[in-house]
Amino acid sequence: MLFGIVQGSTYKDLRTQSAEQIVSLDFVGNAIGGLSVGEPKDEMEEMLAHTIQYLPEDKPRYLMGVGYPEDLLMAVSHGVDMFDCVLPTRNARTGHVFTSEGPLIYRNATHTLEDKPLDPNCDCKVCQRYSRSYIRHLYNQKEITVIILATYHSTYFYQKLMQNIRRSIQGNCFDLFRKEFLELYSTNGR
Numbered sequence: 001m002l003f004g005i006v007q008g009s010t011y012k013d014l015r016t017q018s019a020e021q022i023v024s025l026d027f028v029g030n031a032i033g034g035l036s037v038g039e040p041k042d043e044m045e046e047m048l049a050h051t052i053q054y055l056p057e058d059k060p061r062y063l064m065g066v067g068y069p070e071d072l073l074m075a076v077s078h079g080v081d082m083f084d085c086v087l088p089t090r091n092a093r094t095g096h097v098f099t100s101e102g103p104l105i106y107r108n109a110t111h112t113l114e115d116k117p118l119d120p121n122c123d124c125k126v127c128q129r130y131s132r133s134y135i136r137h138l139y140n141q142k143e144i145t146v147i148i149l150a151t152y153h154s155t156y157f158y159q160k161l162m163q164n165i166r167r168s169i170q171g172n173c174f175d176l177f178r179k180e181f182l183e184l185y186s187t188n189g190r
């Protein structure tokens, strides 16, 4: 499927012009590009909120290259349907996973003897079976299995997050879901 991509950096007039031209070409979906490239987060939200009003609701609206779980929730609140991002997989390969209690650096020495799984609230097959200490051990031994296990967990976590977002929208309780998710996510395992 061919999507159009709206550009225009952080200039509202250029975003408007680009969005109108892209929409007039009648693609199957419309993407918002050129955000999440290092601009401050409040600027990203402002540009997103400005741009998305020009994109038809009955076609997929895709925010490119985003992002952290809190960014996905923010963007969904403005009406975004689709995302792509390297974070869950790239970070997993370098000792860092996403969990319901916040980001976790599993390679840290504090997990040397930790029996808990990567995410105590996750029902993925990695969290059901392996401890943080074992996963950290694999990382330190440069054992390739760690890349598979950590990537599996973080991908599962993102899939589950989007599934729960869809359910909360269908149940008309997205705002509550977002609030509760972020409360737990900001505890960082405390």
Ligand SMILES: [Zn+2]
Pocket: 118, 119, 122, 123, 124, 125, 126, 127, 128, 153, 154, 156
């Ligand atoms: Zn898991």
